Amino acid sequence: MAHTYLSKITLAHGAGGYETSELIRKLIVEVFKIKRIGDGVGLSELDDAATIPIGNGKSIAITVDSYTVKPHFFPGGDIGKLAATGTINDLAVIGAEPIAFMDSIVVEEGFSLEDLRKIINSYKSVLEEYGIALIGGDLKVMPRDSLDGIIISSTGIGLLNDAPLLDSMVKPGDKIIVTGAIGDHGAAILAAQLGIEEINVRSDCKPILPAIRIAKKIGGIKAAKDPTRGGIAMALNEFSSKSNVDIVVYEDSIPVHEEVRALAEMTGIDVYALASEGQALIVVSSDKAEEVVEELRRNGFSEASIIGEARKPIGSKPRVYLKTMVGGTRLLEAPRGELVPRIC
Amino acid sequence: MAHTYLSKITLAHGAGGYETSELIRKLIVEVFKIKRIGDGVGLSELDDAATIPIGNGKSIAITVDSYTVKPHFFPGGDIGKLAATGTINDLAVIGAEPIAFMDSIVVEEGFSLEDLRKIINSYKSVLEEYGIALIGGDLKVMPRDSLDGIIISSTGIGLLNDAPLLDSMVKPGDKIIVTGAIGDHGAAILAAQLGIEEINVRSDCKPILPAIRIAKKIGGIKAAKDPTRGGIAMALNEFSSKSNVDIVVYEDSIPVHEEVRALAEMTGIDVYALASEGQALIVVSSDKAEEVVEELRRNGFSEASIIGEARKPIGSKPRVYLKTMVGGTRLLEAPRGELVPRIC
Numbered sequence: 001m002a003h004t005y006l007s008k009i010t011l012a013h014g015a016g017g018y019e020t021s022e023l024i025r026k027l028i029v030e031v032f033k034i035k036r037i038g039d040g041v042g043l044s045e046l047d048d049a050a051t052i053p054i055g056n057g058k059s060i061a062i063t064v065d066s067y068t069v070k071p072h073f074f075p076g077g078d079i080g081k082l083a084a085t086g087t088i089n090d091l092a093v094i095g096a097e098p099i100a101f102m103d104s105i106v107v108e109e110g111f112s113l114e115d116l117r118k119i120i121n122s123y124k125s126v127l128e129e130y131g132i133a134l135i136g137g138d139l140k141v142m143p144r145d146s147l148d149g150i151i152i153s154s155t156g157i158g159l160l161n162d163a164p165l166l167d168s169m170v171k172p173g174d175k176i177i178v179t180g181a182i183g184d185h186g187a188a189i190l191a192a193q194l195g196i197e198e199i200n201v202r203s204d205c206k207p208i209l210p211a212i213r214i215a216k217k218i219g220g221i222k223a224a225k226d227p228t229r230g231g232i233a234m235a236l237n238e239f240s241s242k243s244n245v246d247i248v249v250y251e252d253s254i255p256v257h258e259e260v261r262a263l264a265e266m267t268g269i270d271v272y273a274l275a276s277e278g279q280a281l282i283v284v285s286s287d288k289a290e291e292v293v294e295e296l297r298r299n300g301f302s303e304a305s306i307i308g309e310a311r312k313p314i315g316s317k318p319r320v321y322l323k324t325m326v327g328g329t330r331l332l333e334a335p336r337g338e339l340v341p342r343i344c
Numbered sequence: 345m346a347h348t349y350l351s352k353i354t355l356a357h358g359a360g361g362y363e364t365s366e367l368i369r370k371l372i373v374e375v376f377k378i379k380r381i382g383d384g385v386g387l388s389e390l391d392d393a394a395t396i397p398i399g400n401g402k403s404i405a406i407t408v409d410s411y412t413v414k415p416h417f418f419p420g421g422d423i424g425k426l427a428a429t430g431t432i433n434d435l436a437v438i439g440a441e442p443i444a445f446m447d448s449i450v451v452e453e454g455f456s457l458e459d460l461r462k463i464i465n466s467y468k469s470v471l472e473e474y475g476i477a478l479i480g481g482d483l484k485v486m487p488r489d490s491l492d493g494i495i496i497s498s499t500g501i502g503l504l505n506d507a508p509l510l511d512s513m514v515k516p517g518d519k520i521i522v523t524g525a526i527g528d529h530g531a532a533i534l535a536a537q538l539g540i541e542e543i544n545v546r547s548d549c550k551p552i553l554p555a556i557r558i559a560k561k562i563g564g565i566k567a568a569k570d571p572t573r574g575g576i577a578m579a580l581n582e583f584s585s586k587s588n589v590d591i592v593v594y595e596d597s598i599p600v601h602e603e604v605r606a607l608a609e610m611t612g613i614d615v616y617a618l619a620s621e622g623q624a625l626i627v628v629s630s631d632k633a634e635e636v637v638e639e640l641r642r643n644g645f646s647e648a649s650i651i652g653e654a655r656k657p658i659g660s661k662p663r664v665y666l667k668t669m670v671g672g673t674r675l676l677e678a679p680r681g682e683l684v685p686r687i688c
Binding site for chain 2: 005007009011014015020023024027028031032033034035036037040041042043046047049050052054055060062064065066068070077099100102103104105106107108109110111112113114116117121122123124128129131133134135136137139140141142143145146147148149151153157192240262286341342344
């Protein structure tokens, strides 16, 4: 019903695709008047993190996300590991070094203390591996009829010693690199939610900070993004629309694990809309792209690949094109609809 | 059942009293190894905000809270106004000037878009009144069987030009000031939850930043705290235990509105455990206390009062004593149990 769609929140509003962007734009971005601090990155950019300039060209980068994934424990991780890695990744892709984390836990009455302990220890392990401090947080309990499980809202704080990497900085000619096979996280959650056991897929949930460090060290990096909700379809469209470039990607260059492809076919979900939580898209100038990929491969990102490039728009608005394996071209649009629910 | 209590989360764990402190201490504070940035305020302090030093004696102050209040709209405010004021207040009581805010919204499928718009506009109004930028956020949607209503997790960022005001900085002889009548917020939520209409009480939900600015300007301020969950009973006990001082407060000096007292008596809830969301406890050296109160009264805080003082502990551990109207003395302990559910 059109009326219901217009007057009520739908699952699609939370799927991280087209409807999420539209809702945030209309209810928030267009409404607020004060949207940034000085010349920092603010609300209007809708980038992965905001920045607060602190002088000498340095900034503090800050990101906030609420994690609602179900099931709480899944092959390859749990909601705690996801909260830490997702937060680290949002800071990493803007070019920041994460230094601190804050956790705001909302949990249902009756939740297992042992599970809560496991979840907390999961984010502790990830944070301490990267030397990140937990500097504060909050804890609330909701009655059982009001919340099913646990929500972790995490705030990450990072240091940025130079200009941020923004989605809007991609130029025609730049190459698009992916650090590894896409869609593992979305597929793992989907399989768990649907109870599909014959397909063995694990979430790729892990910090991509090492990959960004490698690209920054080599140089030529323009932008980066972790393709979570909405997958690379959403992430590439954000690069495209914010940078006003067409993006062309080649299907035969995009690494996808067999099990993930099989699950996507079985469920009818576009594999390019499936979330990764341990991969990054990195945009690099064409002269550095090969070197970045080689260095990534030498450092544990064995499936890193150049998957395409940015071009001047050929139409009236910038778009993302997928060159298919059979030689065709299709538009890769920002995903719409419910997609896979609650993957993060 | 003792076993259930030990293995499951209870509502008391989220009430902001004794059980909340113990749970956070055992599951988080004692577990994490990296708890601060440089000599900033970190996890161990369990204060209202953390700080990150940025050089020249300055710091960024950061606070995170999840707001789950029910009902979402209540006399005197709504969950959006509460999220903004609570966050501003957590920064104010550590001595910081709030500059930026981030909102992470989790909302149930089917939630009214109009209500969501009202809630967002509520925090917009408060933030813009104080010149605070909204620099980013997140939005998630949960299915109707998983969440009842809306949760707003807010991150506040402030600037601190000098040393933070900490709960641990109270010294014997210092005076305790309250900026106005206590418990209005807790009473308003309690009345709404119980459907008590004959008692007319409104939440005091508002930024206390102007009060802290007044006290800082006059000088002599040692510490401050907004007595939210657990009321002044909890806040005074935090001053006492962290500063290792006894605190003596005088019942006849503590402003309480008649309706709030009546509701407390009717429900058997200690009025000193009822939350305020628009008042602060300010600890000031004795030579400045009168001047701070006078200036507060001249600037809209007409019920501001000195309610007691800090003293050297007379026993083996520091405690909070209430001198009652009839001339007796009773211990005012950190509240235990469920208190009023979901007041913030």
